[in-house]
Amino acid sequence: MNVALLVARRYFFSKKKRNIINIISIIAMIGVGVGTMALIVVLSVFNGLEDLIKSLYGKFDPEIKITALQGKSFEANADLLNRIRQTPGVALITEVIEDNALLRYNDRQMVVKIKGVSDNFFQQNQIDSVIVDGDHRLKRDGKQYALIGRGVQYQLSIRPENPFSPLQFLYPKAGKKTIINPENAFRQIGIQAGGVFAIERQYDDQYVFVPLAFAQELLGYENKRTSIEVKTHNPANIDKVQAALQRTLGAGFQVLNSEQQHVSLLRAVKVEKLFVFVTFTFVLLIASINIFFSLSMLVLDKQKDIAILASMGADPGTIRRIFLTEGAIVAFTGAFVGLAVGGAICWIQQTYGLVSMGMTTSVVEAYPVLMRPMDFLLTAAAIILITLLVSIRPARKAAAISVRDHL
Template sequence: MRLPFSLFVGLRYTRAKRRDHFISFISLISMIGIALGVMVLITVMSVMNGFERELRDRILGMAPHVLVSNIGGPIQDWQNLEQRVLQNPGVVGASPYIQSETMFQHLGQDHFGLMQGVLPEKVGEVTVVKDNMRNGSFDSLKEGSYNVILGASLARRLSANVGDKVTLMFLKESRITIAGINPRAKRFTVSGIFETKSEADKGLAFVHLNDAAKILRIRDGVSALQLKTQDVMKVHEVTESLNQALDYNYFVTNWTRQHQTLFNAIEMEKRIMFILLTFIIAVAAFNIVTSLVMLVNEKQADIAILRTLGASPGSILRIFMTSGIINGIIGTGAGVILGVLLALNLPGIVNWLEVTFNMSVFPKDVYFINFLPTELLPDDVIKIASAAFGISVLATLYPSWKASRTQPAEALRYE
């Protein structure tokens, strides 16, 4: 198959040996620079995607996607409300709970947190706590047993283990007597410890729903109804639908009210990182400009001969654009291959470094995870490759335009 004239000559110029080896060196540097920029950008974006995924899974694994509460106080007929909300096609699970601010006491250690009274058979429909039990079983929360399941960090601060007695004090239920304020308190037995590696580990404890109701003197009611949606990113549609379906005295909110700012900040960081690292590719592309300008100066006589033989300025422009674009394609392609391989194998590489050099990249007491997460998204790879290729094309325009403006008589004057 015969190649177009401009493409054929451009490929010849790319493969041909240069009289000035410095041009070849600059061309090689431009390809290496683009490849490194693309590789780093793909790897960094994959790591940030991985952190966002882990954060989302851990936060939204414990937080309700949608929360339905009663404006006037506890929800009395929560069973009927549960049946109504489950009729919504976007809702896949519901669990009632009673919540109260609590002070936990054990062996002279005090810590403030939240107590949630839940039904063990339903809580697994909306959270991942039952799948993250470190000790004991969540089903140990039997009505009347006054058992409590603590978060791992909370248990560590209280020096409490399974089988220990922990005192829960409810300050809002305090009684004022002559002797002073007398908060309501109850001793619970630790029957389990959960660890989700999220903020819930630091200050959340679970008891049976009816035990919490007795202590807080809530008759046949719950604080709110936690819901899990089929698609966590479509909670606004579910919220709007429930607001229209339920009575005016119910207040429906979702996870974005509390956590959306955090995820918006992560997205902003990703965009800023993308822009900053794209500058690395842009700097490397300047080497394409340099190498093409030098190539144009070296090929002045060739350009003049081609123009004399009838080549149009447009053909000359396309010849040198082809030469520069090939450098961009090679650099971008190599960067994509290296970046994808590095992103897919980075967790294993980091783990090998930790074992080999006996170090910890992510200490457990500092970070919520102890490994390097990555998530390679095809859309990111396409955007990065497109940006690198686009920058490479732009870098060829000026030198190629300069070549197309060459006058044959001027170029051959000193030949």
Template sequence: MTAIALEAAVPEAAPATRAFSAFEWMVAFRYLRARNAQRSISVIAGFSFLGIVLGVAALIVVMAVMNGFRHDLMDKMIGLNGHMFLQGVETPLTDYDAVAERVSKVPGVTLALPLVEGQAFASSPYGSSGALVRGIRGQDLARLPGVAGHVIQGSLDGFDSGRGVAVGAKLAEHLSLRVGDKVTIIAPHGAETPFGVTPRMKSYTVAAIFQIGMTTFDNTFIFMPLAEAQTFFNQDGEASVIEVYVADPDDMDAMRRAIEPAQQRPMIDTDWRQLNRSFFDVLAVESNVMFAILTLIMLVAALNIISGLIMLVQDKARAIAVLRTMGATRGSIMRIFLITGATIGFVGTAVGLVLGLLVAYNVEPIRKGLSWITGANLFPSEFYFLSQLPSRVEAHDVLAVVGLALFLSIAATIYPSWRAARLDPVEALRYE
């Protein structure tokens, strides 16, 4: 067949086919089905598909776990320590009741409670450990977000009447304490004598054992009635701090401006961002780095799509030339290969989305199963602060991952499709 005959066979102005017509889809799907002569192309397409699946699934799971860490740590750390801390200056904080009442009436404030706090040493006949003792009113303890509803033994009823103290579950386990047992608390600064300050020591009945779910707190905290703590730490009639809880902890600047006028006395104001900024900044950096690293999986898969399509274009050069001589336009040829490559990305993204959500919603059962199979603790609570592996799926993160995967999949098909559309049918069939 001569070059002149081929040039005559190609229509000068072939009528344009409808974009993404049934004909284009049919040809694209035929190219996706591997034949014996196209095994290498099929293998590349398979690895591209697996890369997209694993990349999407891994990103969804990792982002869900990182969100779970941030949410649970914020809920437990800030939920027990408060969102804002008011400390008296110039004069002792003896008017804590009046200040707490005024602050609690500020719109957006959910709870304002006075505390007496001090370091102590807790011991029992079976062990000893350092502890952080907090004096608190019974009505406030029942409303404390981190403790309310987390009492696993005993009860907080009659807490103010001095029936005992509430001890964290890990601390109680370390000291082999149960409800009704005695725990001895030793404060380094006790009564003043002619020979100096002597440590104060007193035994208390364990009235309740609580489990917050964060090892650091469960292994450290002891709550006792406010009046008893004031006596024990030599702060009669005073409070160490007033902790304030707000409805929206992310809007602390506005809340600070609203709370300051209600104090009506000189105070030092500190919020949770100042105390925990570095911790949550580290979590944000880790989340961004993990997102960037795992995105490389999808980028490699996209490069595989490019190489696979280029090989397919070379293998189908003669078929493309025939289609062009039959009237297919350059746009039609380009769309055929766009569909071929994008199908791999779209299907891979869909499968990865389902797999990622399935794993993200079942992270803790999967961890327990792997721990049982391997016989190793894959999430030791003493190192990770939390007693179980958290997971929190955020819709915007899922949409970002899916959008990124689809963008890379479509972008990877543009160059090979353009090369296919630019193929000269005369040159392709010259030596046939």
């Protein structure tokens, strides 16, 4: 029989008197429960935001992106492209030319990112699923079209497929130093807007997709490319394909997976989540101070009981375990309720989306929530550590009580 657990349960569930010690224990239990619930909910919201970011960028970004380690472009000759295609696991490659250009539409203008892509670009991603107006195809009936972001459309008041008002792109000509007419310093080409996409504001407000040949002509890149986008046969093997491509291409290229393409943003989310975890852990520690007070008062109240147990043969270790167990019962009861309620709140939000983002332009209607077992495990570990910290001193004081002085 576990004497420490038996006595601790007796102290905790005793109904003979409800004094200040019981009240403090209940307050401690409620504090731990509320703190645990809040921690689980907040961590799950951060998980949801991280997952949302990945899913949004997944519609735009390739599984693997190859860029030059130095400079913004590289020579994409047939040998290089063949080496990439023949790498095990590579299913598809898309050539990309991306640069800034000036876009004019009627009497308005703005600087945009023009992204010229080869014909198989839409086999790489899901942009065709986020078209809000027009058609996503960049070539139709032998004619070239541009696909513009919704933010670009709003800023320039662009009407897709309007044959009377094409988009005019301007890009500086290389090597022009002394020019009397500023207009001659730019290469200018027109193209009709064929469709509008809406992914995320960062992209919607600046990106315009055009056929690769159009970008080559406008930007004068010829055989140079700013990146090669790669689709794999099996997404589960992306890391292996990435490593194989890096070995094939050598040190002059960067081979980035989807997370590495946005490493700063995702790292910022993870750092914020870490700070939130640390902050709420301190909140739990403060809430658990009530456990320290209740145990300290319980030791004073039960001095005679402790002396009797000691006289009956209970060693100091057993006395310590009684009060450590008492603190654990208070903390773990609150923590269990907090974990259960926090998990239930997250499940309700995931299933029914009760809490709205409150923005009509938001990409999701409700706050994204994603529960992860590791968050529950880390929270439980933090509570165990905190319980030990606040319980060990009262337990030592109890074990040090003199039998002679209290009998």
